[in-house]
Amino acid sequence: xxxxxxxxxxxxQCVSQLIAITQERGSAAWRRSxxxxxxxxxxxxxxxxxxxxxxCRRHFRYAVALAAVITPxxxxxxxxxxxxxxxxxxxxxxxxxANGIPIDQPEPLRLPxxxxxxxxxxALDGWQTDDHAVAFAAxxxxxxxxxxxxxxxxxxxxxxxxxAHVCQQALAxxxxxxGPARIFFERNFxxxxxxxxxxxxxxxxxxxxxxVDGSRFPTGVFNVPIYRRPPDxxxxxxxxxxxxxxxxxxxxxxxxxxxxxxxxxxxxxxxALDGRHLEICWIKDxxxxxxxxxQGSARVRLEDGTMLRINYDAHNGYPFVxxxxxxxxxxxxxxxxxxxxxxxxxxxxxxxxAEEVLRQNRSFVFFRIAGLSDDREPAGVHDKADDQEAVGAxxxxxxxxxxxxxxxxxxxxxxxxxxxxxxPLISEKRTSSFDRLMIAQDSGSAIVGPARxxxxxxxxxxxxxxxxxxxxxxxxxxxxxxxxxxxxxGARIPLPPKKPPxxxxxxxRNSSSRSPAVPPHPVHLRRPLPDCPAxxxxxxxxxxxxxxxxAKRPSxxxxxxxxxxxxxxxxxxxxxxxxxxxxxxxxxxxxxxSDSSAQRPPLDSEPTGSRD
Numbered sequence: 001x002x003x004x005x006x007x008x009x010x011x012x013q014c015v016s017q018l019i020a021i022t023q024e025r026g027s028a029a030w031r032r033s034x035x036x037x038x039x040x041x042x043x044x045x046x047x048x049x050x051x052x053x054x055x056c057r058r059h060f061r062y063a064v065a066l067a068a069v070i071t072p073x074x075x076x077x078x079x080x081x082x083x084x085x086x087x088x089x090x091x092x093x094x095x096x097x098a099n100g101i102p103i104d105q106p107e108p109l110r111l112p113x114x115x116x117x118x119x120x121x122x123a124l125d126g127w128q129t130d131d132h133a134v135a136f137a138a139x140x141x142x143x144x145x146x147x148x149x150x151x152x153x154x155x156x157x158x159x160x161x162x163x164a165h166v167c168q169q170a171l172a173x174x175x176x177x178x179g180p181a182r183i184f185f186e187r188n189f190x191x192x193x194x195x196x197x198x199x200x201x202x203x204x205x206x207x208x209x210x211x212v213d214g215s216r217f218p219t220g221v222f223n224v225p226i227y228r229r230p231p232d233x234x235x236x237x238x239x240x241x242x243x244x245x246x247x248x249x250x251x252x253x254x255x256x257x258x259x260x261x262x263x264x265x266x267x268x269x270x271x272a273l274d275g276r277h278l279e280i281c282w283i284k285d286x287x288x289x290x291x292x293x294x295q296g297s298a299r300v301r302l303e304d305g306t307m308l309r310i311n312y313d314a315h316n317g318y319p320f321v322x323x324x325x326x327x328x329x330x331x332x333x334x335x336x337x338x339x340x341x342x343x344x345x346x347x348x349x350x351x352x353x354a355e356e357v358l359r360q361n362r363s364f365v366f367f368r369i370a371g372l373s374d375d376r377e378p379a380g381v382h383d384k385a386d387d388q389e390a391v392g393a394x395x396x397x398x399x400x401x402x403x404x405x406x407x408x409x410x411x412x413x414x415x416x417x418x419x420x421x422x423x424p425l426i427s428e429k430r431t432s433s434f435d436r437l438m439i440a441q442d443s444g445s446a447i448v449g450p451a452r453x454x455x456x457x458x459x460x461x462x463x464x465x466x467x468x469x470x471x472x473x474x475x476x477x478x479x480x481x482x483x484x485x486x487x488x489x490g491a492r493i494p495l496p497p498k499k500p501p502x503x504x505x506x507x508x509r510n511s512s513s514r515s516p517a518v519p520p521h522p523v524h525l526r527r528p529l530p531d532c533p534a535x536x537x538x539x540x541x542x543x544x545x546x547x548x549x550x551a552k553r554p555s556x557x558x559x560x561x562x563x564x565x566x567x568x569x570x571x572x573x574x575x576x577x578x579x580x581x582x583x584x585x586x587x588x589x590x591x592x593x594s595d596s597s598a599q600r601p602p603l604d605s606e607p608t609g610s611r612d
Contacts, residue, residue: 119193189416190481209389211298213283214284215281229368287344404419
């Protein structure tokens with residue numbers, strides 16, 4: 001066999017075998033190429049050309065190598081230009097950024113047990129009059145840990161990734177004044193009203209940083225230890241979010257590897273952690289230790305004047321029980337007299353009873369050294385220790401009146417919240433409007449839920465008095481980056497195709513029936529229907545009843561009308577024939593109902609004028 005005047009040598013034979021093996025219908029394509037004098041631009045044709053060029057080489061390597069090199073250089077398709085092409089493998093759709101790095105589409109925001117409602121900026125009372133410059137400075141402080149987060153992109157939450165993109169713009173803009181700061185938040189965020197499912201508002205409390213005296217070693221005065229996190233403490237199972245979770249039963253790993261519930265407060269007070277060298281420092285009394293555990297952080301002024309900063313690290317997993325509620329329930333302190341100072345006074349004057357009451361709160365909190373000005377830091381740092389604020393769980397200094405603690409299992413540190421409430425900031429009996437933009441920068445074991453926040457008021461006794469008065473409802477508006485705006489993402493979701501009406505479906509089914517529709521005319525009743533015994537019985541029965549009709553029965557009983565909807569439902573062939581019989585009888589009765597005294601002709605007789 002010859003190919004355009006060339007004898008079929010070893011090279012062309014190898015090329016033909018290669019085509020037959022590596023490509024479907026290769027032999028047919030080869031025959032088509034041989035039979036056509038003009039070649040089309042396809043991979044098979046280039047292989048053929050390579051075979052001709054390398055036929056003199058007497059070796060198949062050259063033909064294969066040349067075809068493999070020429071094909072990708074010309075960017076030709078793998079299928080021949082003639083004939084149908086094979087289906088190509090579909091690649092996953094990815095968006096490409098300007099620098100060529102693939103970027104996945106943002107995932108929607110998901111918050112369990114939460115209700116989200118998009119609102120306008122005008123719906124936020126006090127938004128225009130708030131000090132956005134202070135809030136922007138607090139947001140900038142949260143941007144640094146957001147941008148240097150070590151988690152891979154696949155494990156980051158959508159909110160964290162979107163906030164990091166906004167932070168890049170914030171750092172590029174630098175510190176902003178009041179007007180530009182407000183415009184920045186409005187351009188980059190969408191406000192969403194957030195509540196817990198079934199609730200109309202959220203809950204606001206306050207916290208501060210206590211300042212207490214302490215010692216690095218136990219003494220007769222300082223004998224209440226502050227513990228660091230035990231190494232055998234295991235977080236609750238199925239926990240999410242960074243850091244130690246706020247809720248769930250913490251576990252303890254025993255020596256044989258089994259997991260059991262961790263010690264409660266009573267067991268720890270009885271010495272369950274003694275001898276394990278977990279003490280950070282010692283303070284004066286249990287009430288101070290309880291307040292430190294409630295607030296989640298403290299400044300401990302040591303004997304040499306060094307200020308030791310400690311922060312929340314973990315908890316034992318038991319629910320928190322407020323000591324004030326126990327005293328009210330036992331009628332020790334009236335409800336209208338309960339306050340932090342009243343509780344502290346009772347604990348101080350009743351040490352034995354106070355320990356028994358404290359044991360009712362099984363929750364226990366462990367701490368870590370934040371290192372504000374301990375003796376490991378360089379000289380001169382502790383000189384300005386009192387001027388620095390507490391460090392939150394995000395690792396940034398908190399801003400009094402702008403930083404809040406949230407549920408870290410639901411929210412991402414750095415998320416802005418606009419809070420509207422009436423709080424007793426000045427006195428217990430007088431509330432004032434509190435409309436501020438806050439930044440989530442801390443967490444706590446008692447802060448659980450989508451609309452739950454603890455407002456940081458600073459350090460010292462005065463801040464503690466304000467924080468102790470707060471337990472009020474408030475409205476939460478979470479600011480979501482435009483990148484994951486649920487309104488925009490929801491508009492991109494394609495709607496399902498509309499279902500056709502039921503009547504259209506029924507008509508389509510009837511039109512596809514095997515037997516054509518027979519027009520309801522009496523002439524068709526004279527002919528026996530083939531293979532339909534039921535229809536023949538129906539015909540004979542109706543005819544005999546019609547013949548027996550007398551003047552005493554002027555009209556036959558009207559059969560039940562068959563609606564168009566029921567007639568369109570596909571049924572069996574005998575049932576359709578019977579329905580036609582009934583329709584004809586109904587038409588016949590309507591036409592002759594006016595002359596009721598005349599004798600009706602039998603049903604099987606032909607109407608007048610129907611014969612030739």
